[in-house]
Amino acid sequence: xxxxxxxxGCSLEKMAQSYHLSALETTRVLGVExxxxxxxxxxxxxxxxxxxxxxxxxxxARNLAMAEKEKLNLVAPCSGCYKNMYFTRxxxxxxxDLAEHINDAxxxxxxxxxxxANVQHLLEVFVHEVGLKEIRAKxxxxxxxxxxxxxxxxxxxxxxxxHEDIEQPRYFEELVGALGAEPVDYPLRLRxxxxxxxxxxxxxxxxxxxxxxxxxxxxxxxxxxxxxxxCQVNLECYQKQVNKEFGxxxxxxxxxxxxxxxxALGIPPKRLGIGSEFVAVMPAIxxxxxxxxxxxGK
Amino acid sequence: xxxxxxxxKDVVPDPTPPExxxxxxxxxxxxxxxxxxxxxxxxxxxxxxxxxxxxxxxGFMEHTPRRIIALIRAGFKEQVLKxxxxxxxxxxxxxxxxxxxxxxxxxxxxxxKRYTVWKTQYQKxxxxxxxxxxxxxxxxxxxxxxxxxLATTYIFTFGLPEMIQEAxxxxxxxxxxxxxxxxPRIKRLENFKRMIRRIIPLGDSE
Numbered sequence: 001x002x003x004x005x006x007x008x009g010c011s012l013e014k015m016a017q018s019y020h021l022s023a024l025e026t027t028r029v030l031g032v033e034x035x036x037x038x039x040x041x042x043x044x045x046x047x048x049x050x051x052x053x054x055x056x057x058x059x060x061a062r063n064l065a066m067a068e069k070e071k072l073n074l075v076a077p078c079s080g081c082y083k084n085m086y087f088t089r090x091x092x093x094x095x096x097d098l099a100e101h102i103n104d105a106x107x108x109x110x111x112x113x114x115x116x117a118n119v120q121h122l123l124e125v126f127v128h129e130v131g132l133k134e135i136r137a138k139x140x141x142x143x144x145x146x147x148x149x150x151x152x153x154x155x156x157x158x159x160x161x162x163h164e165d166i167e168q169p170r171y172f173e174e175l176v177g178a179l180g181a182e183p184v185d186y187p188l189r190l191r192x193x194x195x196x197x198x199x200x201x202x203x204x205x206x207x208x209x210x211x212x213x214x215x216x217x218x219x220x221x222x223x224x225x226x227x228x229x230x231c232q233v234n235l236e237c238y239q240k241q242v243n244k245e246f247g248x249x250x251x252x253x254x255x256x257x258x259x260x261x262x263x264a265l266g267i268p269p270k271r272l273g274i275g276s277e278f279v280a281v282m283p284a285i286x287x288x289x290x291x292x293x294x295x296x297g298k
Numbered sequence: 299x300x301x302x303x304x305x306x307k308d309v310v311p312d313p314t315p316p317e318x319x320x321x322x323x324x325x326x327x328x329x330x331x332x333x334x335x336x337x338x339x340x341x342x343x344x345x346x347x348x349x350x351x352x353x354x355x356x357g358f359m360e361h362t363p364r365r366i367i368a369l370i371r372a373g374f375k376e377q378v379l380k381x382x383x384x385x386x387x388x389x390x391x392x393x394x395x396x397x398x399x400x401x402x403x404x405x406x407x408x409x410x411k412r413y414t415v416w417k418t419q420y421q422k423x424x425x426x427x428x429x430x431x432x433x434x435x436x437x438x439x440x441x442x443x444x445x446x447x448l449a450t451t452y453i454f455t456f457g458l459p460e461m462i463q464e465a466x467x468x469x470x471x472x473x474x475x476x477x478x479x480x481x482p483r484i485k486r487l488e489n490f491k492r493m494i495r496r497i498i499p500l501g502d503s504e
Contacts, residue, residue, distance in 0.1 A: 010443035014478040015471070041441040046389050047433035050411040050426070053332075058497050059437070083434065095332070105496035106370075110490035129457075158391035159404075166395060178312045192352050192390035199452050200385050200425040202460065204358040208388075241463055276474045 004075040005067035006034035018273020022258035023200045043081040060088035060104045065111035074277035077122040083155035086119040108276045123227040127171045132178040140266040142180025146288035149152035149184045149221035153231045162288040186219035191236040210242045222284045223253040253281045322375040335402025341367045347393035347403050359383045364409040379419045384410040385426035414415045441484030
C-alpha cells in the first residue's frame with residue numbers, strides 16, 4: 001500500500017467535506033493510504049502572496065517540512081494548496097539563501113525544510129500513481145450514459161510545473177472514461193471559475209461562472225466534475241445568484257471527481273458526502289442509468 | 299463586451315520625483331527580482347495577455363495587463379497604482395503561460411498588489427486589499443481559515459439585495475453542514491506564532 005502525507009486544506013474541513021470523505025473512501029478501496037499531516041496550517045491561499053511573499057513561503061514550508069519528517073510525499077486535493085506548496089518547494093530549492101532564512105523561522109517549531117518531499121495533486125495520484133487500468137478493474141458500477149464535463153480550472157495546470165501539456169490535457173477525460181461515463185468536450189474546460197473574485201469582485205466572478213455553466217450545458221453535460229473546492233463552490237453554490245443576475249435557469253450538478261469514482265466503485269452515496277450539495281446529484285445519476293441500459297429504439 | 303475606458307487625453311507621465319533615486323520602472327523591476335519570468339522590458343505589446351485574460355476580456359478591468367505594462371514603462375505611476383487591474387486578477391495564470399516573451403504577468407500582478415498594500419496606495423473602495431489583509435491576520439491568529447470572519451470584509455460593501463443573497467447562501471451552507479460554527483486552530487499555535495515573528499516582527503496586538 002502506498003502512503004502519502006495528506007494535506008486536506010482549510011476548505012475540506014467543512015465547506016468541501018464531501019471532497020474529503022470521498023477522497024478517503026475511494027483511496028482506501030484503491031490501496032492508497034492518505035495519512036493526514038498532523039497539525040497542518042493554511043497554505044496561505046492567494047491572500048498571503050498579496051501581502052508578503054516571505055510569509056507565504058514560510059506557511060507552505062512548515063507543511064512541507066512536516067511531510068519530510070514523516071518521510072512521505074505530500075498530496076493536496078485543492079488546486080490552490082497544491083500550486084502554493086509545489087512552487088514554494090521549487091523556489092526554496094532554487095534559492096538556498098531564502099531556504100536558510102525560512103529554516104531559521106521553522107526552527108521555532110523544530111522543523112527543517114530540505115526539499116525531500118515532493119508535492120502532488122490528488123487527481124495526479126489517481127491518474128498517474130494508481131493508474132487508469134487499476135481503476136477500471138475495480139469499477140463495479142460503471143456510470144454508463146452519464147455525460148460528464150471534466151473541469152480542470154487553473155492551478156492544477158498553471159503555471160506549468162514541468163514540460164507537461166497544459167493546453168490540451170486529456171487525463172481528466174480519460175479518468176471519466178475509465179469510470180464508464182462519457183466525457184463531454186466543451187470549450188471552457190481550462191478556463192478560470194473566478195476564484196476568490198467571487199468575494200472581491202462579485203459581478204466579474206458571476207459572469208465567469210455563467211460562461212462556464214453555459215459552455216458545459218451547451219455541450220450536453222449532465223454533471224460537471226471538479227478537482228478543486230473553490231471551483232466547486234463557485235460553480236455550484238452561486239448558481240442561484242448567476243440565475244438571478246443574468247436571468248438564466250441553470251441547475252447543473254457539480255461533483256468532485258472522487259465522488260464519481262466512489263459511485264463507480266459501488267460506494268454508497270452517503271459515504272461520499274452526497275446529499276450536502278445545493279444542486280441535487282442523484283437525479284442526474286439515476287436519469288443516466290435509467291436512460292442507458294435498454295435501447296428502446298426511440 | 300465593454301472595452302476598457304480610454305485614457306484621458308491630457309494625462310502626462312507622473313511628475314513625482316523618483317523614490318530613493320529609482321524610477322517607477324526600476325522599482326517594478328526590483329519588485330520582480332526573484333521572478334523566474336523575463337523582465338517587462340521584453341514585452342512586445344502583442345496583447346495576448348489581454349485577450350486571454352477572462353476578467354479583462356469580460357470588460358471588468360480599467361486597464362488590460364498589456365496596457366498596465368505600457369503604463370509602467372512610460373512612467374505613469376499614479377495611474378498604475380490606482381488601477382483595479384491587479385486586484386481583479388484571479389490568479390489563473392493564463393497570461394503567464396501564453397506570453398510569447400516569457401514574462402510572468404500574473405506574478406507582476408502579485409507584485410503590484412504587494413506594492414500598493416505596503417504603501418496603502420490602492421484604489422479606495424476595492425474589496426481585494428481589505429480581504430487579503432483580514433485573511434493574513436486571521437491565519438496569524440489561528441493557523442487556519444474560518445469563512446465567517448472573512449465574510450465581514452466584503453458583505454458590508456454589498457448593496458442590500460446582494461447582502462441578502464449572501465446571507466441566504468451562508469444560511470443554506472450552514473444547514474447543509476458546510477460551515478464551521480467555531481474557528482479551527484492548529485495545536486502548536488505558540489510555536490507557529492514564534493515562527494511568524496522570526497519572519498515579521500509583530501507587536502503583541504497583532
